[in-house]
Structure formats: structure tokens, C-alpha cells
Amino acid sequence: MNLGPHADFIIASYAVAIFVVAALAAWVTLDYITQRRILGDLEERGVTRRSRGKGHP
């Protein structure tokens, strides 16, 4: 594939897009792992939400 005389700009654009998408995916994944871990720690210590304690979903 010949990207012509402006190949640097095209490659830079795709590199930035890959970085942004990877950063977003990493953010939601790591945040999910963190929140699950904290919730697990709290539940292990016997802390429960009021709504669950009263038998609601």
C-alpha cells in the first residue's frame, strides 16, 4: 500500500486513534476491576447496602 508523500500524517492519525481507543478500553477495564475489588473487600468485612439488608434487590 502506497500512502504517498503525506504518509507520516496518515500513520500519525491512526497511531493517535489506536492510543485513544486503547486508553479508553484500559480505563473502563481497570476501573471495573478496582470497583469489584473494593466491593468484595467491603462485603468481606460484613458491610452491606441498606436496600439489600431490607430484602430489596
Add this chain to the structure above:
Amino acid sequence: MAVIDFANPTRFLKLANRLLPWLAVATVLTFAYGLNGALHAPDDYQQGATVKIMFLHVPSAWLGMFGWMLMSVAALGTLVWRHPLADVAGKAAAPIGAAFTLLCLVTGSLWGRPMWGTYWVWDARLTSVLVLFLLYLGVLALYWTAEEPGRGARAAAILTLVGAVNIPIIKFSVDWWNTLHQPASVFRMGGSSIDPSILHPLFAMAIAFTLLFVTLHLAAMRNEILRRRVRAMRLIQAQGLASA
């Protein structure tokens, strides 16, 4: 079960857990198809191979504006109905919309340098998109710095609704003012001015980016619900310690 029933956070979490793997797979497959089309699309007769930047730039621009419109609907839900899931939806969309707007600005600059001879001009289209990005940062600052989440959510919702006026300005800026940016070429009266050999990969990439946005948004909403549960449980724990 009515759609409104999914506005219950617990039901929403179950739905999100079920949908996310399928959405992720659909996003990857659509990107594979779209990127294959984008990389093999013919060069533009004027812009040469730099037209390949369009496959990133245009979907990013659409999603930057879509994110704000989604946040505006969520802001109405926060201010009018005070529904907690509306606030969750708005807060989760803000960083994603900001990222797509930033991607639009960066790819636009990288496309502008070889085509216009400059990375940036203060014309109506570019400036209004920069304003959108700054508005996103403002909303994020309100969410992240408010000591009381409810107050931060209401302030962010008001800023979101005020900022919504910028969306039609972005859309019609190329018609209302003389700008270096080209006028609408995809959705316009009389049909698209883009050749189908380039238009089809563009639509495929737009669908792929939209699926990515929906997947990330759903995942970020799930995280935000979990974060609020953590906060509620910590408050209960603190109350228990204080009364002990």
C-alpha cells in the same frame, strides 16, 4: 417487562453484564471490516491517500457531538425526573465524548497540515469543536471536583444543557460562515458528494466507532453504579463506626 424497568440500577447491571461481551465482539468484527475497507479504499483525486484520515476524523466528529446530545437527554433526566441512572449515563458519557472530540481535533489537524498548509485556523468549524472539547472538560471538572455528588450532577446537567446550543453551531458553521473547512458532504440535500468506493468504508467505520462508543458507555455506566455502591457502603460503614 417494560423498557423503563431497566432504569432500575440492579436490573441495568444484569442487562449490561449480558450485553457487553456481545457488543465487544460486534465492535471488533465491525472494526476489522471497516478498517479493511478503509485501508483498501482508492485515493481521492484531489487529496490522495490523506483521505484515509477521514475514516477516523469524521466518525470521531459525529461521536463527539452524539456524546453531548446523549448527555443533554441525560441532563433532562437528572434535572426534571431526578433519576439516578440519568446522572450515571451523563457522567459515564463525558470522558468518552471528550476523547472522541480530542481525536477529531488531532486527526483534523494532521489532515489539515498537508491539505491546507496549516495545523490550525481559528475558523468557525474548528473553533466551535474546540469549544465543545472545553465544555466536556468543564463538565468533567464539575463531576470530579464536587464534594457532594448530587450537587455536582445538577451543575454538570445545567452546563450540559447550556452547552447543547453549540451542537447546531458546529453542524451549520460551514454554512453560516466562510470557513476553511469543507461544507457538509455526507448528509446533505441532493445526496452525498462522496464516491461510493469511499463512502461505504466510511459508513462501516462510523458503525464500528458507534458500537465502540455504546460498548464503552455501557461499561462506564456499570462502573459508575458500582462506584456509587462502594460510596454508599463506605458511608454505612462510617456510620456504624461512629455509633459504635
